[in-house]
Amino acid sequence: MPYIQQVAxxxxxxxxxxxKDYPTKDGSAIRDYIHVMDLADGHIAALRKLFATEDxxxxxYNLGTGCGTSVLEMxxxxxxxSGKKIPVKLCPRRPGDATAVYxxxxxxxKELGWRAKYGIEEMCRDQWNWASKNPYGYRSQP
Structure with missing residues (x-):
């Protein structure tokens, strides 16, 4: 996601x-992308359990959506x-990269009462909203 943002x-x-030749519907690898707010909420849920339990x-705990999204779908x-075209260069697989990870x-x-709430549309919308205003992160220039 950060590299897609940097291109945009x-x-x-x-x-x-x-x-580009994985046994997936579009040939790209599948990953479990998670919205930063879902990740933060998952950490808070884990802290609540930590503070509520003596021992x-x-x-x-695995924090993710539990659903895979291909790189090209993302x-x-x-x-x-973003309304931006993302130029893509299809490269050979890297050694050790898995076909799908989620x-x-x-x-x-079950134990934390936590589950991800956001999908990739909201994730991309919110990431673009932030990145378009902060193209170099919190720094104002490179």
């Missing part, structure tokens, strides 16, 4: 998409949200 604001000339020990969603969120739902 003009900081990068194109987006390198690694892998929690060490527990791990590019299309960001193009729609979170199993059942434990977070």
């Amino acid at each position: 604001v003009g900081r990068l000339p194109e987006l390198n998409v690694y892998g 929690i020990g060490c527990a791990a 590019v299309a969603a960001f193009e729609k949200a 979170a199993s969120t059942e434990k977070a739902q």
Whole structure:
């Protein structure tokens, strides 16, 4: 997502998409993208459990949507949200990259009462809203 954003604001000339021959509907890898607000809410839910339980020990929770989105689907969603064409360069796969990676969120739902609320449309809209006003992040210039 940050690289798509950098292309949209003009900081990068194109987006390198690694892998065009995965056994997916469009040939690109599948990932579980999560809205930053969902991630923050998940962390807050984990902290609430930590502070409410005397002996929690060490527990791990997967925070994600539990749904996979292909890299090219994410590019299309960001193009729609931003109104910008994202030039894509299809590159060979990188060693070690998995075809699909997405979170199993059942434990977070059951034990934390948490689940992601936002989809990729809202994620891209909110990311573009911020990035278009802050093309260099919180710095005003490179």
